[in-house]
Amino acid sequence: MRDVSRLAGVSRMTVSRVLSDPELVLPTTRDKVFKAVADLGYVPDKTAGSLSSRRTGFIALMLPTLTNANFAAVAHGLTDALRGADYHLLIAYTDYDMAEEERQLRNLLARRPEAIVLTGAMHRRNASRMLMAADVPVVEIADLPSQPIEHAIGFSNYQVGRTAARYLLDRGFTRIGAIAASPEGEVTDHRGEERMRGFEEELRLARRSTDGVLRHGTAPVSFHHGAAAFRALVEQQPDIEAIFAVSDLSAVGAVMEAQRMNLRIPQDISIMGFGDFEIGREINPALTTIHVDFHALGLRTGKMLVDLLASDATPAPSTVDVGLRIVERASVRDR
C-alpha cells in the first residue's frame, strides 16, 4: 500500500479510502490511485485490514462432510446468499467426529469469524461452551436442536422418521422395516439415528412390530452400506414388505441389491429413502423419498446472517423449521 501511495502521490489513507469507498474521494485523485493499483497489481492485505477494523469478513461453516450432496448444497446456498456481501466462508468438516468438531471449532475461532454456522443438535460440552462464549451469532442448521444455542434453521430428523413410517403404514403395509448404520461404530450418524427413533416410535404408536428395524454396519451410510444392510434385513425377515432407508444413498444401494437378488421393487418389496439425491430420480424404479430443500436452507441461513451482521441490535434467538415433503415415485406401491 505504501508503494501505491507513493506512486499515486497521495497518503496511504487516501489509498485506503479509494479502495473501500471511492465516492469519498475526488475523481482525479481516485483515478491516480486506481492506476497505481493496476500498475503494481496491488491486492490489499485483508489480514491487516481485519485486525484494524475488527471485522474479518469470515463466516465459519462446519459440516460433517463435504462429500454429501445435501451438505454441499447447503454450502452452495450459503455462498449464493453471501455473494456480493463480501464475506468469505471458512469451511471445516468434522468427518462425523465429535472430537474433531471441537478441534476444528478452536481453529475456526482463532480466525475470529463474524458468525458461526454448523450442523446442529449434537455437540460436546466443551464445543457448546466455546460456541456460547464466542460472542458472535451462532446458527445451527439442518438438524433442529431441542435446545438451540442461539439461532436454528432446519428440520426435525425425528419427524422424518415418523413421516416415513406413517407413509408406509398408510399404504397398508404391516411388515415394515428400516435400515441404518449401527450407532456403535467409530463414528455415529446422529441424524440418521434420530430418523430411526422417529420411525420406531411411529410403528409403536401403530402397534406394529419394530423387529424389521435393522441397525447394521458402520456410519456414514453409502450405496454399499445400503446394499449390505438390505441383504441382511431380507435374510433376517424374509417376509418384509416395505423398507425405509435413512438415506437415499442406502436406499439406492438397497434397490441395486434387490435387483441382484431378483427381488422386484416395488412388487416384492417397497423401498423409500431420505434426502432426494439426484441418483434416486434416475434409477429404475425411481425412488420414493423425503425431500428437504437444502439449497434453500443454505440461502436462508446466508440471508439471515447478512441481516444479522448489518444491524447493531442483537435479535432474539429464532428457530425456523423448513419442513419436509414426501416425493412419491415408483419404488413404493400400495399393498
Add this chain to the structure above:
Amino acid sequence: MRDVSRLAGVSRMTVSRVLSDPELVLPTTRDKVFKAVADLGYVPDKTAGSLSSRRTGFIALMLPTLTNANFAAVAHGLTDALRGADYHLLIAYTDYDMAEEERQLRNLLARRPEAIVLTGAMHRRNASRMLMAADVPVVEIADLPSQPIEHAIGFSNYQVGRTAARYLLDRGFTRIGAIAASPEGEVTDHRGEERMRGFEEELRLARRSTDGVLRHGTAPVSFHHGAAAFRALVEQQPDIEAIFAVSDLSAVGAVMEAQRMNLRIPQDISIMGFGDFEIGREINPALTTIHVDFHALGLRTGKMLVDLLASDATPAPSTVDVGLRIVERASVRDR
C-alpha cells in the same frame, strides 16, 4: 492476551511463548499461563498473529465445484496431509466459471495464502498473471497443463480419452461413440472436452468414424445429462456398439436410460465411464471405468506443500503425472 498475562502474572511475551513453544518456558510459569488460558477460555487471535509473523497459515484451494465426489476427495486428501501441520485450507469454488475464478482468486490473494492449489490448465490471462505475481508456491492439480505455472500434480484428460478409445477398439468394436456436454453452453467443461479430444484422436488414428461422438446439452454433466445424451445418441446412431461417457455420472445415467429403453448392457451396447464413482460399483451391471486416485492426488499435493513451505529454498517447478487405470467391470463386453 493481555487478560491472560495479567491473570498469570507474566508478560504478554511469555504468554505468546507458552502458546507457540511451551518448551521455552519454565514449567511453573508455563502452568500458570495454561491455567489462566483455560480459566478465561482464551483463544489466540490468528489474524493478529498472521500479520505479525507474516505467516497466515492459509493454503488456498480453488476447485470448480464441491459437489463432485472426486474434487471432494482431493480436498479430503489435502486436509489429511495438512492435519497436524497447522495449516488451514481456504476453499473457494468457481462453478466452472472462468470469470468467477478470477474474482475468487483476488479474494483469496487478499488473505495472503502461503500457497495456492487450483485445478490446472485453463485460466484467464489475468488469473495467470495474478498467480505468477503471487510470490507463493502454486500447484495446479487434476488437469496437467501443457505449460504449468509452477508445480503440477495430476493426469492428462487427453490421455483418458485416448485410453478409453483404445480400450474399446481393442475389444473389437468398430461403431464406437462418446457422450459429453456441448462446449457451447454457458459453462464449459474443459476437462471433459479434453477427454473428447483424445477420444476422437484415437478413433481417427484407427481410421474409425467419429460420427458417434456426441456433444449434447450443457455442462456440468450429471446422471440426467447422461440419460438424455444416451437417448439422443442411440436415436441418431441406432447401430452404435460401445460408448464412452466423459464421466461416470453420465455413464450411470446412460445405463439407467438403457434399462428404460429395454436395451441390455452390455449385450446390446457397452458403456464405460470415467472417474470411478461409488455408484458405478453398485449399479447392475457394474460400470467399467477409468480410475484416478484423487484422494492420493490431494494427499500428495499436501505433502509436497508441507515440504515446500518448510524449506527456505525455492525448488524447481515439478510436474507429477499420477496416471490412470482402467477398471474392468461388467458394462463392457468383447465384441
Add this chain to the structure above:
DNA sequence: CTGAAAGCGCTTACAG
C-alpha cells in the same frame, strides 16, 4: 528464562 520495544499493514477517529 523472561521482558520492553518496535512493527506487521491496514482502518478508525480526528483535525484541518
Add this chain to the structure above:
DNA sequence: CTGAAAGCGCTTACAG
C-alpha cells in the same frame, strides 16, 4: 476532500 496519529493483537529481534 485529504492527511497525521494512534492502535488493532499479536510476534520478532533484542537485551538482560
